[in-house]
């Protein structure tokens with residue numbers, strides 16, 4: 001488990017701020033408008049290999065053609081496989097499993113999906129991730145989902161090591177009890193629109209900036225992002241932070257400004273005085289900041 005996970009006092013803030021951020025604005029997907037487990041399952045199976053923006057059309061065509069689990073189970077498997085191919089949805093096995101799962105729901109559960117993740121895993125093709133997703137989004141009864149996006153967020157924000165069990169434990173520890181629907185949606189949205197490979201912490205208004213280790217240090221590597229992403233992206237963030245700090249504190253000497261911009265600032269280090277001077281010089285060229293010598297010290301101030 002990460003030693004940087006929020007403690008009991010902080011966790012409430014971390015939870016509330018993320019849920020609030022998600023509820024204020026998020027991408028509208030048709031499967032977010034439903035709690036029908038059949039539709040949620042269809043969307044989850046489709047999203048496993050296909051970009052969400054492309055899934056929307058396929059999903060709507062699918063539930064238009066087979067609006068219920070009964071309708072899907074009653075049709076021929078070949079028709080479902082053909083649909084899958086026609087819409088370039090990846091492995092045809094997923095279509096076969098989905099059709100088989102629909103048959104199981106009809107035959108073994110009298111047409112009513114189980115609401116428990118363990119039991120959902122009895123359905124063909126439904127692994128732990130999909131089971132938690134369906135249990136969460138349909139029944140608000142799932143465990144914390146952990147996909148690549150969630151791992152990236154947890155690794156960056158709380159320094160969770162790249163280890164599946166550590167991710168599971170951290171994700172469970174963070175999720176507020178009994179709120180799996182909104183929580184899993186929110187943390188996946190964070191990974192999808194703010195904490196992407198190249199993160200957009202400031203522009204997306206990430207609610208975890210105050211707690212996030214990567215945001216403090218500027219190291220945005222992650223298990224699926226082994227190289228520091230898009231340096232210009234990070235540099236832009238650092239520029240934004242310089243302006244914000246100077247706005248909050250007024251003029252500052254470089255060595256006072258530095259630690260407020262990066263917690264790992266060290267005057268002679270890689271991210272030290274020279275690095276900061278370069279950043280401030282860029283901002284001066286852009287007419288945003290002035291750098292002046294006073295008593296032998298370089299002082300940065302917002303340009304009036």
Ligand code: SF4
Pocket residue numbers: 153156157194195196199200201206207208209212213214215220
């Ligand atoms: S502050 Fe940035 S790096 Fe940290 S969780 Fe938010 S988007 Fe990700």
